[in-house]
Amino acid sequence: MINFLPSVVSRSQSSKLMSLFVPIIAVILTLMTGSIIFSLMGFNPIFALHTFFISPISSAYGISELLVKATPLALIAIGLAFCFKNNLYNIGAEGQLTMGAIFGGGVGIFFHDTNGFWLLPLMIIAGAIGGALWGLIPALLKTKFNTNEILTSLMLVYVALLILDYLVVGPWKDPQGYSFPKTRSFSDSGRMPLLFSGLRIHFGLFITLFLIFFSWFIFTKTIFGFQLKVSGFSPSAARYAGFNQNRLVYLAFAICGSFAGIAGLAEVSGPIGLLYRDISPNYGFTAIIVAFLGRLHPIGIIFASLVIALTYLGAEDAQLFMQIPAAVGFVFQGLVLFYLLGADFLVNYKLEFRKNK
Amino acid sequence: MNLESLIGVIQIVLIATTPLVFASIGELVTEKSGVLNLGVEGMMLVGAVTAFVTLVITGSYFLAFIFSILSGIFMSGLFAFLVLILMSNQVATGLALTIFGIGLSSMIGKEYIGTPIDGLTPWYFVIFSFIIIFLISYFFYKTKHGLILRAVGESHTSAHALGYNVIKIRLYSILFGGSMCALAGSYMSICYAPMWQEGMTAGRGWIALALVVFSTWKPSRILLGAYIFGGVTILQMNLQAFGLRLPAQFFNMAPYIATMLVLVIISSNKLRIKLSAPASLTIPFHKGN
Numbered sequence: 001m002i003n004f005l006p007s008v009v010s011r012s013q014s015s016k017l018m019s020l021f022v023p024i025i026a027v028i029l030t031l032m033t034g035s036i037i038f039s040l041m042g043f044n045p046i047f048a049l050h051t052f053f054i055s056p057i058s059s060a061y062g063i064s065e066l067l068v069k070a071t072p073l074a075l076i077a078i079g080l081a082f083c084f085k086n087n088l089y090n091i092g093a094e095g096q097l098t099m100g101a102i103f104g105g106g107v108g109i110f111f112h113d114t115n116g117f118w119l120l121p122l123m124i125i126a127g128a129i130g131g132a133l134w135g136l137i138p139a140l141l142k143t144k145f146n147t148n149e150i151l152t153s154l155m156l157v158y159v160a161l162l163i164l165d166y167l168v169v170g171p172w173k174d175p176q177g178y179s180f181p182k183t184r185s186f187s188d189s190g191r192m193p194l195l196f197s198g199l200r201i202h203f204g205l206f207i208t209l210f211l212i213f214f215s216w217f218i219f220t221k222t223i224f225g226f227q228l229k230v231s232g233f234s235p236s237a238a239r240y241a242g243f244n245q246n247r248l249v250y251l252a253f254a255i256c257g258s259f260a261g262i263a264g265l266a267e268v269s270g271p272i273g274l275l276y277r278d279i280s281p282n283y284g285f286t287a288i289i290v291a292f293l294g295r296l297h298p299i300g301i302i303f304a305s306l307v308i309a310l311t312y313l314g315a316e317d318a319q320l321f322m323q324i325p326a327a328v329g330f331v332f333q334g335l336v337l338f339y340l341l342g343a344d345f346l347v348n349y350k351l352e353f354r355k356n357k
Numbered sequence: 358m359n360l361e362s363l364i365g366v367i368q369i370v371l372i373a374t375t376p377l378v379f380a381s382i383g384e385l386v387t388e389k390s391g392v393l394n395l396g397v398e399g400m401m402l403v404g405a406v407t408a409f410v411t412l413v414i415t416g417s418y419f420l421a422f423i424f425s426i427l428s429g430i431f432m433s434g435l436f437a438f439l440v441l442i443l444m445s446n447q448v449a450t451g452l453a454l455t456i457f458g459i460g461l462s463s464m465i466g467k468e469y470i471g472t473p474i475d476g477l478t479p480w481y482f483v484i485f486s487f488i489i490i491f492l493i494s495y496f497f498y499k500t501k502h503g504l505i506l507r508a509v510g511e512s513h514t515s516a517h518a519l520g521y522n523v524i525k526i527r528l529y530s531i532l533f534g535g536s537m538c539a540l541a542g543s544y545m546s547i548c549y550a551p552m553w554q555e556g557m558t559a560g561r562g563w564i565a566l567a568l569v570v571f572s573t574w575k576p577s578r579i580l581l582g583a584y585i586f587g588g589v590t591i592l593q594m595n596l597q598a599f600g601l602r603l604p605a606q607f608f609n610m611a612p613y614i615a616t617m618l619v620l621v622i623i624s625s626n627k628l629r630i631k632l633s634a635p636a637s638l639t640i641p642f643h644k645g646n
Contacts (some may be wrong), residue, residue, distance in 0.1 A: 010643065089448050141617070145625040150395065150448070151567050152620060155613040158560050166606035288452060327463035327555075334457025338435070341445035341453060349444070349643075 009352045018347045023293050023300070026339035027307060033335055043322060051321055052314035062313065064199035068271060069312045072097070072263040072280070074305035075208040076287035078215045079259030081296040082252040085219075086232045090253060092138065092153025093260040094284025095160035096131040100261020101268045102164055103130025105275040108186035108268075109172055115189040123190055123265055124207070131261015132254045134160060139253035143246040149253075157284070168276055182276040192270040204266035211259060216298040224251065260284060281312065282330070289337045308333060366591060372479045372549060374587030376401075376541040376558075378486040380565035381572070381579045382493055383537025388569055389497070390530035391510035391637035392440060395451025397538050398562025399458020400432045404539025405546035406466040409553040413469060418477055418547070425543035426536045432458060433535020437528050444641040455562070463555040476551030482544050487580070489537075494576040506530060510635035513642040523642050538562070560613065567616045571623050573633040582619070589615045 034052070035045035056062050076093050083090040104127030111119055137156060141147040169181045177184075192202035219225040231238035231248055238245065268279055290308050294301030315329025380397055387394050408425035412418065436454050439445045497503040506526055509516045513523045541561070546553055568586065572578035593611040624630055 008643070091452060141621055145621045146627045146630065147617075147620050147624040148570065151563060151570070152617050154563050155560070155567075155617050158613045159610050162606040162610050166604050170604055285456060289456065292449060325464045325467035327460045327467065330456060330460025331464055332460075334453055334460055337449070337453035338439065338457065341450050342439050342443045344445055345443040 007352055008349050010349055011347075014347045015350075019295065022343045022347060023295065023304065023340060025343050026293070026336055029339040029343075030332055030335045033339075034332060037328075037331075041324070048318070048322065052318050053310055056310065056313035056317050061199060064196070064201040065313055066306065066309050067201045067205055069309035070305040071202075071204045071208045072267055072283045073287050073290045073308055074301055075204075075211060075263040075266075076260045076284060077290035077294060077301045077305060078212050078298060079256035079263075080287055080291040081215065081219075081294075081298075081301065082228065082255045084232075084291055084296055085228045086248055086252050087235075088139075088142075088249060088252055089150045090135065090138065090153050090256055091150055091285070091288060092135075092155075092157050093256065093287055094280065094282065095153070095157035096134045096257040096260035097264035097267075097280055097284045098157070098160040098164050099134035099264070100127035100131035100258075101264035101275065101279050102160070102167065103127055103261065104265030105183070105186075105268045106167075106172070108190040109183050109275070111190065112184045112187055115187050117189065119187065119189045120192070120269065123186075123269055124262055127261045127265025128258035129261070131264065132258040135253040135257020135260070136250065139249050143249050164275070164279070165277055172275065174274075180276075183274050185274045186269060190269055191273055192266060200271050202266070202270040204263075204270050207262065207266060211262070212298045212302065219298070224248075228252065260287075286330075286333055289333050293336060293340055308336070311336075366595065370584065370587045370591045371483050373591060374583045375479065375483050375486045376544050376549060376561060377565055377568060377583040377586065378490065378579060379482075379541035379544065380538050380562060381568040381583060382489055382576060383534040383541070384565055385569050385572065385574060385576060385579060386493065386506075386537075387530050387534035388638060389510045389574060389635055390506050390527045391513060391635050391640065391642075392527050392531055393447045393451065393639045394433065394436055394454070394531060394534055395448060395566065396432065396436055396454025396458060397534075397565050398558060398560070399455035399462075400429050400535050400538035401458075401542035401545070401558045401562045402462035402556065403428050403432055403458045403465075404542030405557060406462040406469075406542075406553055407539070408543030409472075409474070409546040410465060410469055412474055412547060413472055421547060422540070422543055425539045429535040429537070429539025429542075430532050431535075432539070433531045436535070437531040440641065441524050441527055441531075444643055447639045447641070459556065466553045466555065469553050470555070472553065474547070474551050477548050479544070479548040482548060490576050490580050497576065507635075510637055513637050513640070517642070517644070527642070538565075541565075564612065564616050567620050570630075571619050573623065573629060574635065575633070586612070586615060586619070 031049065035049055038048035039045045057066050076097065080090060080093060104123040107123045107126045108119070134156060138149040138153040141152050142149045168183055172183045174180070174182055174184045192204050195201050195203065195205070227238065227243045227248055230241065231243055231245065263283065264279065268275055272279060286308060290301060290304045293307065294304035311329045311332045315326040318324040318328055319326040380401060384394065384397055404425045407428040408421040411424040412421040415421070432454060436450055439450045440447050497507060505516070505521055509521060509523050509526045517523050542558065545558060550557070564586065568579060568582045571582040590612050593608040596608070
C-alpha cells in the first residue's frame with residue numbers, strides 16, 4: 001500500500017540542479033504573489049506587473065538606471081560573499097558603505113577646487129580604507145572578545161549614519177549651501193566619468209565588474225578562497241587543517257568592508273557628486289538579498305543584482321503611475337528572500353512516497 | 358538635581374525602557390526554545406503601524422492592540438513556517454523578516470505619516486512589563502511546561518525521544534515572541550510617541566536582541582539590562598540638557614555604542630556564554646535526523 005503523504009528525506013548530497021533552479025522559482029513565486037497583491041489593491045495585475053518590471057527598462061535611459069542601481073548592489077554583494085561563505089554574518093554593509101563615502105568623499109571635499117587625474121583614484125582608495133576599517137571593528141570584536149558580529153556590525157550602521165549626519169550639518173557643510181545639510185560639490189576630476197552623455201551610468205560599473213572577476217579568481221584559484229570554503233563548510237575541519245581562523249575573519253571583513261566602501265564612494269562621486277544624508281537607499285541591506293539570491297557566486301550575483309535593481313526602478317514607477325508607495329519595492333525584496341529560503345528546502349531535502357511496511 | 362526632577366527622570370526612564378522589556382522577553386522565550394529570530398525589528402515596526410492604523414480607523418485602543426498582536430502572530434507565523442517546516446537558515450530568515458517588515462510597515466503607513474492621535478497613558482504597560490517578567494520567570498523555573506520548553510532548547514533530540522512535540526513547542530514560542538514584539542511596537546506608536554513614522558523603532562529591535570545575550574538568557578536579568586540601558590540613554594539626554602557641549606549626533610550614538618560595549622563585556626567570557634546559551638539555538642530540527 002502506498003502512503004499518500006510523502007515523507008521528508010534528507011538528501012545525502014545537496015542537489016546542484018535544484019540549487020540552480022531555486023532562485024528562479026523564488027523570482028517566479030514573487031511575481032505571482034505580486035500580481036495577487038496588485039489585484040487585491042484593485043489594479044489589473046498584467047498592467048501593474050508591466051509598469052513594475054517591463055516599462056522601467058524599455059528605454060536606453062531605463063537600462064542605464066538599472067545598471068546604476070545594480071552596480072553598488074553587485075559590488076557589495078560579492079563582498080558579502082567573502083563573509084557569508086565563511087558563515088560570518090556581516091549585516092552592517094550599509095555602515096561600511098557610509099564610511100567609504102565619508103572617507104572618499106572627505107578627500108573629494110578637501111580637494112574641491114583642485115583638478116588632477118590622481119584625485120579619483122585617491123578617493124577610491126580612501127573609500128576602500130574607510131569601509132575596511134569600519135568592517136574590521138566587528139571582526140576585531142569577534143576574534144578578541146567573542147562578540148556576535150551580527151549585532152555589532154548592525155550597531156555600527158547607526159553610528160556611521162550619525163557621523164555622516166554630523167559632518168554634513170556641521171564641519172563639512174557647504175558654506176554657500178544656505179541651510180541645506182549638504183557639502184560642497186567635488187571638483188570635476190573627483191567625479192566618476194560618465195560612459196554615455198545624457199545617461200547616468202558611470203565608470204563604477206567597470207570597477208564592479210573588475211572586482212567581481214577578482215573575487216571569482218580568489219574564490220576558485222587561491223588558497224585563501226579554498227580556506228574560506230572549507231572553514232565555512234566545516235569549521236572543525238578547518239581547525240584540524242591548521243588554518244588561521246582569525247586571519248580568515250579579518251580578511252573576509254576587510255575585503256567586504258572595502259568593497260562596500262568603494263560602492264559608497266562610487267555612489268557619491270558618481271550620480272550624487274557631494275555628500276548629504278541619504279546617500280544610499282538601503283543598498284547595504286538589500287545587497288544581503290542579492291548575495292543569497294546569487295548563491296554567493298559571481299555570475300549569480302550579477303544576475304541577482306539586475307533582478308533586485310529592477311525592484312527599485314519598478315517601485316519608483318509604481319509610485320509615479322499607480323500611486324503605490326515606493327516601499328512596495330522592499331516588500332518584494334523581502335518576499336524574494338522568503339521564497340528563496342523556503343524553496344531551499346528542495347536543495348537539501350526530497351519528498352519521497354514510501355511503501356508502508 | 359532636586360527630588361522633583363529626579364522623579365521626572367525616573368518616569369522617563371520607565372517609559373522609555375518598557376518597549377525594550379517587551380521585545381526582549383518575547384525574543385528570550387523564542388531563543389529558549391532553540392530558535393533565533395532576527396526579525397524583531399521588522400515585527401515591531403509592523404506591530405506599530407498596525408496598531409496606529411487600526412486606532413485611526415476604528416478609534417478603539419482595544420482593537421488597536423488586538424490587531425497589532427495578530428500582526429505579530431502573522432509575521433512570526435511566517436517565520437515559523439519557514440524555519441520549522443521548511444528548515445530554512447534561521448539567521449537569513451530572520452533578516453528577511455526584518456527587511457520584509459520594514460517595507461510592509463512603510464507601505465501600510467505611508468498615508469498615515471503625521472496623522473495626529475490621542476496617546477494612551479503608558480503606565481499600565483510599564484506595570485505589565487514587570488508582571489510579564491515575573492510570569493515568564495515563574496513559567497520557566499516553576500512549571501513543568503517551562504521545563505519542557507527549556508529542554509527543547511537545550512537538546513531537541515532528547516526532548517523528541519521523550520515524546521515531546523518539538524515543532525509544536527517551538528511554534529508556540531515563536532508566536533509568543535512575535536506577539537510581544539508587536540506589543541512593543543504598538544506601545545511605541547500609541548503610548549511612547551503617539552505617531553507613525555517610517556523606521557520609528559530606530560534599532561530597538563536589535564538592541565532587544567543584544568539584551569537577550571546580556572541577560573545570559575535569564576528573564577530577570579532582562580529587566581536589569583534594559584534599565585541600565587534606558588538609564589544610559591536618558592542620561593545622555595540630560596547631559597545634553599545640562600549643556601555638555603557636544604553635537605547632538607554624538608549623544609544619539611550612545612545607545613548603539615553602549616550596546617556594543619555591553620555585548621563585548623558579556624561575551625568576552627566565552628565559557629559563560631557557552632554555558633548559558635540554549636545548546637540547540639539556530640539548529641533546525643528534523644525528525645529523520
